[in-house]
Amino acid sequence: MLSRTADNLFWMSRYVERAENIARVLHAASRMASVPGTSDGITNEWESALAASACLDAFVASGREVNAENVFEYLAFAEDNPASIRRCLEIARSNARAVRTALTYDTWEAINGAWIDMDRFRSADVSPSGLNRFISWVKEVSLRVDGSAYRTMLRNDAYWFSRLGVYIERADNTARILDVKYHVLLPETEPVGGGLDYFHWSTILRSVSALTAYHWVYRDSIKPWLVADLLILREEMPRSLASCYANLATFLDELARTYGRQGESQRQARRLHARLRNARTEEIFQGGLHEFLQSFIAENNRLGTAITEQYLV
Amino acid sequence: MGANFFDEMLGSPDGCRVPYLGLRKWLDETPPELIEQRRLDAELLFRRIGITFAVYGQEQAEERIIPFDIVPRILTSEEWARLARGLEQRVRAINAFLRDIYGPQDILKAGILPPELVFANPAFRPEMMGRKVPGNVYVPIAGIDVVRVDPDTFYVLEDNARTPSGVSYMLENREVMMLLFPELFSRHHIRPVDNYPEELLATLQSIAPPTAGSEPTIVLLTPGQFNSAYYEHSFLADKLGIELVEGRDLVVRDDVVYMRTTEGLQRIDVIYRRVDDDFLDPLTFRPDSALGVAGLMSAYDAGNVSLANAVGTGIADDKAIYSYMPEILSFYLGEEPVLKNVPTWRCREPEALTYVLEHLEELVVKEVHGSGGYGMLVGPASDKAMREAFAAKLKAEPDNFIAQPTLALSTCPTWVDSGLVPRHVDLRPFVLSGADRVRIVPGGLTRVALKEGSLVVNSSQGGGTKDTWVIDG
Numbered sequence: 001m002l003s004r005t006a007d008n009l010f011w012m013s014r015y016v017e018r019a020e021n022i023a024r025v026l027h028a029a030s031r032m033a034s035v036p037g038t039s040d041g042i043t044n045e046w047e048s049a050l051a052a053s054a055c056l057d058a059f060v061a062s063g064r065e066v067n068a069e070n071v072f073e074y075l076a077f078a079e080d081n082p083a084s085i086r087r088c089l090e091i092a093r094s095n096a097r098a099v100r101t102a103l104t105y106d107t108w109e110a111i112n113g114a115w116i117d118m119d120r121f122r123s124a125d126v127s128p129s130g131l132n133r134f135i136s137w138v139k140e141v142s143l144r145v146d147g148s149a150y151r152t153m154l155r156n157d158a159y160w161f162s163r164l165g166v167y168i169e170r171a172d173n174t175a176r177i178l179d180v181k182y183h184v185l186l187p188e189t190e191p192v193g194g195g196l197d198y199f200h201w202s203t204i205l206r207s208v209s210a211l212t213a214y215h216w217v218y219r220d221s222i223k224p225w226l227v228a229d230l231l232i233l234r235e236e237m238p239r240s241l242a243s244c245y246a247n248l249a250t251f252l253d254e255l256a257r258t259y260g261r262q263g264e265s266q267r268q269a270r271r272l273h274a275r276l277r278n279a280r281t282e283e284i285f286q287g288g289l290h291e292f293l294q295s296f297i298a299e300n301n302r303l304g305t306a307i308t309e310q311y312l313v
Numbered sequence: 314m315g316a317n318f319f320d321e322m323l324g325s326p327d328g329c330r331v332p333y334l335g336l337r338k339w340l341d342e343t344p345p346e347l348i349e350q351r352r353l354d355a356e357l358l359f360r361r362i363g364i365t366f367a368v369y370g371q372e373q374a375e376e377r378i379i380p381f382d383i384v385p386r387i388l389t390s391e392e393w394a395r396l397a398r399g400l401e402q403r404v405r406a407i408n409a410f411l412r413d414i415y416g417p418q419d420i421l422k423a424g425i426l427p428p429e430l431v432f433a434n435p436a437f438r439p440e441m442m443g444r445k446v447p448g449n450v451y452v453p454i455a456g457i458d459v460v461r462v463d464p465d466t467f468y469v470l471e472d473n474a475r476t477p478s479g480v481s482y483m484l485e486n487r488e489v490m491m492l493l494f495p496e497l498f499s500r501h502h503i504r505p506v507d508n509y510p511e512e513l514l515a516t517l518q519s520i521a522p523p524t525a526g527s528e529p530t531i532v533l534l535t536p537g538q539f540n541s542a543y544y545e546h547s548f549l550a551d552k553l554g555i556e557l558v559e560g561r562d563l564v565v566r567d568d569v570v571y572m573r574t575t576e577g578l579q580r581i582d583v584i585y586r587r588v589d590d591d592f593l594d595p596l597t598f599r600p601d602s603a604l605g606v607a608g609l610m611s612a613y614d615a616g617n618v619s620l621a622n623a624v625g626t627g628i629a630d631d632k633a634i635y636s637y638m639p640e641i642l643s644f645y646l647g648e649e650p651v652l653k654n655v656p657t658w659r660c661r662e663p664e665a666l667t668y669v670l671e672h673l674e675e676l677v678v679k680e681v682h683g684s685g686g687y688g689m690l691v692g693p694a695s696d697k698a699m700r701e702a703f704a705a706k707l708k709a710e711p712d713n714f715i716a717q718p719t720l721a722l723s724t725c726p727t728w729v730d731s732g733l734v735p736r737h738v739d740l741r742p743f744v745l746s747g748a749d750r751v752r753i754v755p756g757g758l759t760r761v762a763l764k765e766g767s768l769v770v771n772s773s774q775g776g777g778t779k780d781t782w783v784i785d786g
Contacts, residue, residue, distance in 0.1 A: 002562050003573045098538050101551040109361060116360070157575060259576045311575045 001102070006161040007312040008099040013149070013165035015092035016111070019085045020142035021173035022075050023135045025052045028180065028207035030131055033068060035199055046071040052180040055083055069126045076134060077122065085138055089118055092145075102158045106148035114141040157258060160251045164307060167251070171244035171300050175293045177207060178231050181224070182290040201227050208239045228289055229281040241296060245273035248303070255311070265306040272299055319463045319723045320735050321386060330464075332387045332784055335500045340384070345732060351493045352383050352728060358492070364485055364544055380777035381486060382727045383494070386738060386759040390504070393755050393783040396459065396467060396742065399651030401751045402642065404455045404744045407474055407629045409645035411451035414628060415441045425640050433712075434634075435682065436627030438590060440597055440610070447619035448520035448748030451626050454513070454585075455744045456480075459652065459757075461723040468655045468720065469638070470739060474629040476587050476622065479758040479778075480743050481545040484509060484552075486758075486780040502785040504755040510552035512745050512752040517553075517583050519747035520619045525582035532556045532572060534563075534586040536604045546587050553585075560588070565608030568615035583619045584609075590624050632681045632715050633659060656718060660711040669716040670707065673700045676716040677768075678707065691768060693719050722768055725779065727761055737762045739770050740781065755783035 029049035047066050050056040053075055062080065064070045078084045093115040100108050121134050146166070153159040181200055190196045201222050205211040210230060217234065218226050235242045249269045256262045284292045322333040329337045340348075359378045388396070413419050414431060415438075421428045431437050456477025458470040487506055491498055514531070521529035535546035537559050550557035562572050563581070571578035586593065592604040596611070612618045628634060634641075636657035642650050658665040658676075669676060673692050680688040690703040707714055724735035742757030759779040760770035770776040 001575050002556055002558060003575055004559065004562050005556075006575045094538070097543075097547075099557075100547050101557050113361060161575075255575075261576075313573075 001157050001161075003312050005099045005102050006157065007308070008095040009102060009158055009162040010165040010307070010312060012092050012095035012099070012111070013145075013162040014169040015088045015095065016142050016145045017166050017169040018083065018173065019088035019092070019138055021169070021177070022053050022083065022085050022088070023138035024173075024207045025049050025177060025180070026072060026075055026131065027135050028052075028177065028203050029071070030068070030128065031203045031206070032200060034128070035196070048180045049075065052176045053083060054176065055081060072126050072131060086118060086122075089115055089141070104148065104152035106152045107145060110141070110144040110148045114144070117141075157255060160254050161311070163251045164248060167244040167247045168300060168304050168307070170239060171241050171248070172297055174208065174231055174239050174241060174244070175297050175300070177204060178228065179290060179293045180204060182293075197224075198222055205230075210237060210239065213237060224289075225281045225285055228284060232284065232292075233276060233279060233281065235277075242273070242276040245269065245276055249273045252307075263306075263310040265303060265310045268299075268303050268306050272303065318721050318735070318737070319461065321461070321723050321725045321738070323726075323735075324464070332389045336385065336387065336497070339497055339500065340726075340733065348383065348728060355381050355383055355489050355493055358489055359485070362485070364481070364548075379482065380763060380775075381489065382736075382761055382763075382777050382779045383490070384726050384728050384733070385490065385497075385780040385782050386725050386740075387782045387784055388756075390755075390783060390785050393504075395651065397753050397755070399467070399469075400457050400459075400742055400744050400753060402646065402648060402651055403457055403469060403472065403638070404452060404746055404751065406638070406642040406645050407455065407472060408449075408451050408746060410641050411474075411623070411626060411629055412446075412449060413645070415444065415446075415451075415625060420641065420644055423644065425644055426634075426637055430633055430637075431628065434628055434631055436625070436631050438625030438628075441623070441625040444614060445616070446623045447522050447616070450520055450746050450748055451623040452629065453516050453520060453621040453746050455746070456741045457744060458739055458741050460655075460720060460739045462721050463723075467652055469652045470655060471632070472630045472635060472638070473741075474622065474626040476589070477741070477743065478542040478545050478587075479741055479760075480509060481548040482778050483743070483756060483758045483781070485548075486778055487756075490780045501782065504783045504785065506754045506756050509743070509754045510549065512754060513549070513585075514553050514555075515749075516745040516747040516752060517585055517621055519749045520621060521582045522616050522619050524617055529582035530580060531583040531585065532558045532581055534558055534560070534584050534588050534605075536588050536592070540587070542587060549585075555585075560592075560603060560605045563606040563609075565606055565612050568608070568612045568617055570606065570609060570612045570618045581618060583621065585621045590627065593620075593624065632657075632679055633661070633712075636715060655720060658716040660707060660714040660716060665716075666707070666711050669714075670704055672716075673704060675719060677719055678703060678714055678716045681713050681715060691719070694766070694768075719768070725759070725761065727763070727777075727779075729763065734765070736765075737768050737770065738779065756781040 026049060029045045032045035046068055047056065049071055050059050055075065058081065059074055064074060074081050075084055077086045079087070081087060093111050096103060096108055096111045121137065149159065149162055181204060201224055202211060205214050205222070205227060208231065214222065214227065214230055217230060220226060230237050230240065232241045234240050235246050237243055252266045252269050256266050322329060322337065324330040356378065359381060364378060410420070420426050421431065452474045454477060456473040456479065458473065459467050460470050461467050483506060517531050518529055531553070532555055533546055533550040535543060535557055537543065540546070547557055556572060558572055564571050564573060564578065570581045572581055588604050591599045592602040594605050594607060594609040595602050596607050613620060635654070636659050638654050639650050642648065658669050660666045660669055669678065673690065676692045678690040690699065722737040722739065725738045726733045727736040738759050738761045740757050740759050742753060745752040759781040761777045761779055762768060762770045763775060763777045
């Protein structure tokens, strides 16, 4: 397969996945913001949404003021934000269009249709129901693209490259969503482990559709280290870092088998996967959750680079 | 109904031609609302599939769909047999002409063609002189534009020997028609066109260089997704099961062309290129071009890769050369042309120029190298100011223009907002010439001028398309 084709497939799925994750971050932020934080009224949920999407610096630099309306507009629609949902879908669609011969009709239709339907949401309706409608729609788009790829694509390198994009991006995003908690400061008047803290952690779980899973796995009230355990180390949790790495290792191995050659990306993925399998939550918390997540995000980026160098250029 | 025009369905204002009886009955029986609904369905389908084309020079017009008319155009198998015979003959002559022009140049020696028409022509590629072309076929893919003026007369309006486009619309129009109007298909014996990709693949395989194995690697070279015909490029690559490559995917090493793949470099044998000559190889042609690949022409010279179409074929679709086609045909084949040329005045000839200047109101004047309906004057639709401006251009550069009478192009019933109306049509059949034989699928792309009275059918000028049926019986 052409390197450029593989590259487009890889980024097409990354951008669809990214759009979904930004929608999830927005959802989490709007939930957090809908609960009165403190008596002094200081809340920074929207800032945390920007931080979780790695957009905070660019947002501030653009001179916008942090408020619900501006952040929603910026993350969902802004043309000048290369990571807005609109731009993500646009890039995904452009990637798909460049390689439509490598896509099944269903998958192309899912992406092209999404791009056409995006126009319906061009004007930001920031009412809670408007925001929710938009977020559900983005999640549906991602489901459709993912589902059509799963159901219709041949299990060959085209499929594997598109999967690699999904899991690299998802690992990155799960780490970032988990890190939101670091950015949402608890007001000094609120106790750690108190009502608001509890609410924040449950919102994070909810944003990745993991609240029910949490109860199934732990049968316990929501505790920060268990949330981290679920989203970092539990392989049965499909958005966890461990699960993403199990998939990355598998699909990279499929490629290596097909092409008859191992490379740097296989070694890196296996190394990181093994580390996640052997890690313990206590150790992670001892070193600092935020520090762990930041270093994971950097390593995950390095894997992306290794895949690019090995196959995509 | 324009009384001066031959209508392909009605023939005369009060009749209906036999091949159209079934369609006519269906049109009469089907409620207009239903037809309108299906028309909207068709449009939505085109939009969803992404069958788009780009219009250059217009903001935000990057992706438009070509209007699709749901009323098909019908040809009988007798009409088609004659057309096909003429098309094959025409393309045989074009290939012979190109072999000669880039070879011994007998036609110039015989004094049939003025040499400056060839040598001063920007479409002529001196780099191709003396080069051997794989399979001796210069134009594996030709699109010949044909118009009709009465029940018996077809004219060739234009030969497209460079990189003719539109075949994807021929195929998609048929798909959409079969999907939306199955009842029409059950009433007619319509000859299928869907074997076109197979025939194209066989044609491309037939010109593979001897260095290629039994399964040559064929690719389609596109300028990329911002090209107006990108949809077609990806569509064809898909149907042929070959890679759609851009210049940056290719690399030449030791006169062999490779593509960059996830498994390393893979050798390429045949390139169906949809990139113009100028941009193919910066070492031979335009040095500023990034669309092609450096060294391609030396790989070509070494006989390691075939190009379809060959470089330099544009000389054959030049409109000044066109006017000599009857002579060219008889020079190489010794045959009478089956399909007529439109009478043409070459403005480079002083008497012709005088005549053209005096009759601008009746004539269509075209730029010799123009395409897509740009740079032309349609006399009967022009006003005095337009004619005066054009006359100045003509006098300044007479060599650059030819003129033809305004043909009474046939019309076909076409569905517009107000219902069924006659609109002018042309036809672009696609002729495939392999090293082994010529292949033509029955039909082609019918283009229709959607504006009332307009004779310009080009998509860039607001034309639409129709499905084209060749029916048995």
